[in-house]
Amino acid sequence: MDIPELINVDCKEHGVKTLPYSTTNCSAADIGRFRAKLETCWPEYWQSLLRVTGQMAEDVQGIYDFDASFESHKFEIEIDDFDFSPGVEYVSFRVEFHDSESQVMCPVFDTSFHGFEVNHNQPVF
DSSP states (O other): OOOOEEEEEEOGGGOEEEEEEOOTTOOHHHHHHHHHHHHHHHHHHHHHHHHHHHHHHHHHHHHHTOOOOTTTSEEEEEEEEEEOSTTOOEEEEEEEEEOTTSOBOSOEEEEEEETTEEEEEEEEO
16 A cells, blocks of 8 residues: 655744655655655745646636635645656646635646746646
């Protein structure tokens, strides 16, 4: 059974969040590079994640009866996938908003980065 690792990150006005991630099929060196990068560069990732997820949430609001934002709802972030092998810097985040009963609202939002550049983002149903 794969037990996820955890890392704490500061989401500024939204508080500290604990991000789970899987280390299955990852070398210790890759995990070390990933953790070091995330610990030092989280503010850049967070600003892009905040912007991109906010825009996706606005885009689906009228279409899928989705009405949530970082300001209005509790949320969780997880690291869906990453690859920090030599010469590669890839990480994918999933953001889930929760309703008043702590249930995950649909859709959830995926954003992937190569370096600090967003290379893919989408709502997932």
